[in-house]
Amino acid sequence: MIGRLNHVAIAVPDLDAAAAQYRDGLGATVGAPQDEPDHGVTVIFIELPNTKIELLHPLGEDSPIRGFLDKNPAGGIHHICYEVDDILAARDHLKATGARVLGDGEPKIGAHGKPVLFLHPKDFNGCLVELEQA
């Protein structure tokens, strides 16, 4: 069912510092910061040959990653995103196997303009999993 690893998202306390670490230290191709007010984050995309890293920083008071950074002030990996062909079929299959879908269970339009869902970390080894319809 799951296909490609679409991205690894890393919440960072200082976006400029994180961009510099990846650009100057790791020599990666680091994009410009993009505000995504609908998702409460500012994002920097790092394009690797086979996938992406997304550096996330809170934007606005209701950012969904604010709590994560409060608990992890140095930052940390926030979620990983797998692609699926049919997000509703994936959701229904996962629910049938006992996995919990966060929120009301209906896909939302994610930061890439595609339908996404998040799965409960307790069902996946403490790891927040995003599914994105590719």
Added chain:
Amino acid sequence: MIGRLNHVAIAVPDLDAAAAQYRDGLGATVGAPQDEPDHGVTVIFIELPNTKIELLHPLGEDSPIRGFLDKNPAGGIHHICYEVDDILAARDHLKATGARVLGDGEPKIGAHGKPVLFLHPKDFNGCLVELEQA
């Protein structure tokens, strides 16, 4: 400098349960458990079209992931691994930019039989970074 994302490693408290979640819930291709006594882990590889997920479980008393699971009993993402062409050049460049290499700074032979180094999580947004010479 960094190339492909080689893998995302997830430490799991119950390898059988984690394998079942990925195989039956997420419909992924899940390999058989492999003991790696030299690295103190039992590993299950999950092959995605563009990269790998490695489920890690402690093997033996001195496992390097035992402390992580003590702190994160439900499991969690333990590290991410980027490929580099020349690990010594990468190390020297990173040290020159102020990043800290764990251990004595000399590459070890990793779980894939290739030279690896780990970078200090405090220099990379709370994220443990492995470099592997591809």
